[in-house]
Amino acid sequence: MMQRPPTIKDLARALNISVSTVSRALRNATDINPETRQAVLKLAKEMEYEPNxxxxxxxxxxxxxxxxxxxxxxxxYFSEALSGMTDCAIExxxxxxICQSNENEVLENKSIRKLLSCNIDGLLISVSLQTKSDNVIKEAQKKHVPVVMFDRIIPGADCTKVIVNEYEGALKAVEHLIKKGCKRIAHIGGPKDLSVSENRKKGYLDALAKHKIPVREELIAHCKSFEEDAIGAIRKVMNAKPRPDAIFFINDLSAITAIEYIRRKGLRIPEDIKIVGFNNDKVSNVVEPALTTVMQPGYEVGKLALGVLIDEIESKSTERQLFELRTTLVTRKSSR
Amino acid sequence: MMQRPPTIKDLARALNISVSTVSRALRNATDINPETRQAVLKLAKEMEYEPNxxxxxxxxxxxxxxxxxxxxxxxxYFSEALSGMTDCAIExxxxxxICQSNENEVLENKSIRKLLSCNIDGLLISVSLQTKSDNVIKEAQKKHVPVVMFDRIIPGADCTKVIVNEYEGALKAVEHLIKKGCKRIAHIGGPKDLSVSENRKKGYLDALAKHKIPVREELIAHCKSFEEDAIGAIRKVMNAKPRPDAIFFINDLSAITAIEYIRRKGLRIPEDIKIVGFNNDKVSNVVEPALTTVMQPGYEVGKLALGVLIDEIESKSTERQLFELRTTLVTRKSSR
DNA sequence: AACCTTTCCGGTAACGTTGCCGGAAGGTAA
DNA sequence: TTACCTTCCGGCAACGTTACCGGAAAGGTT
Incomplete structure (x- = not known):
């Protein structure tokens, strides 16, 4: 019967009133006769009217x-953050x-421009590893589109930021190992020159310093990427004499890789050597021994980041804020 | 200087021509003087005009x-599919x-209605575990919004579907174990009454039947959820006499959970008992022994699903199609 | 009775764009 | 010259909605 969805005009015609009146009835309660309003609402429901x-x-x-x-x-991590945003958005x-940069700055810029041409009300971004410049961010702001950066931020950029205090997470993790009596704590870091890697390493170093444990370079090694090539780094620190009695890893995946290597050496976890990961991946609770790890609240980061962005949009405020969420140390068998 | 982004009217005024001419210059090459066209394009670039x-x-x-x-x-899995869609979309x-139902049919319906009120050109959906009815799908179709279901489909729904042949994946996995000489192959299934669980179990059963291996009920057990409570099921099948010489798991997480349990029994993997998972999670290549598993092409599913949806949108075709993607068996140490 | 206030509604313009139609200017052919 | 065609452009309406303004009708005050 009805081909196109009904419009405000259809309602007006059916009730023999003007479109202005219908529009008013549909949104505010002022300047409108309650009876007229009811009639409009009733018909709108009947005709399944949806505002365009x-x-x-x-x-x-x-x-x-x-x-x-x-x-x-x-x-x-990012899928958790997106999940938090999505739930927040519908509320x-x-x-x-949603766009992804695939760690490519060119694609990132292209995506942002596409989004801007859609007249977005705000922009939420976690930048690629390549990204150094905040030019496109400024472009957005010139168009009066508020920007919030989360997690991977450009430190110098002039916008509100939501981050996780990874430094403190690393510090807590290493202090936990120290409290357990470990004296020779090694660290397997991530790719160099990345803020994630450096923040976590700094937490490691500061925890040692705080407890007056000397830093030994042979107990520190770096992976080249975040996945699957941790074995070289592990070998290096395990060859140190005396060998480490604990290792703090850049992430859970590399920690899990290490478990078997350590076992082959005839060492027991956690008795001979304790290990701690980072991320709280689902598997960390399933491997043997279950992995002590630092949980980053990805979901909460997403939820908060979107929340503050919406606040900025609706209040039209322009003051820059910095939100910092805290990690949680999840202690399991691998460090007991 | 310029407060609002420039519009087609601003271009027209600046060049002292009409908006229609500008509009024409901007999109088609007919009915427009090449020189005028060039002038418009030049100015558009200068003023950084972006169509609204x-x-x-x-x-x-x-x-x-x-x-x-x-x-x-x-x-x-879904984040991979979304990744495929996103890449395809920008191209x-x-x-x-993107919305998520959190496995809740009410929220799912709410999300779909919200999307419809945004005048979406098409709907891509993977339904929640609860969802039985396709009423909202029909609602969308009544509004001439093409619908494509992927992965989690409603079998009876009248729309194009993109799925992965998990049945065949399970069959291949179990045949692989049979070829390796296994005679007593167990199966840890997922929650009952779920199509994923049933498809994979059917693959298991048919592989046995095909090779004339009798099905033994004591070698089959089910998890109640997809995560972390596999241990009861594992215990059941491991208590069978004679014990299984292989286990085919509903997913990698439960397979990894099993590794330690099996070791404690003093059994070696893969020499005494071979295991195969499902999903090809990143950790499956990092645990020891590395896990043989069935890879589902999530990224490709997303890309294909969006592709066929766009085809339907642009061709306005209404014929229903069924696309089936194939899994790949990734053989690793756990079954060698 | 004249004036003011309140309540309610309709008309009109606008948001930025596209599509259709009509028409001016110039060229070509008889 | 007249008739016709082509090329190019401008005007207008429309998409569905909201915002603003003006005004009719009803009631209240002096």
Missing amino acids: FIAQSLVKKQTHIIGVVVPSIDSN QNYHLM | FIAQSLVKKQTHIIGVVVPSIDSN QNYHLM
């Missing part, structure tokens, strides 16, 4: 769409347009 | 936005609005 979002956006000059750019959607009646 | 997506959508009655609903964003100049 596009038309509203055009006249109101706001779309309730928020653009999100992350390095990769299919990573444990607050916003929509998300 | 919202206004275009209103008059063209298509938004180039595609709605996506998945059970959860932060799952290995084809579409945008994605």
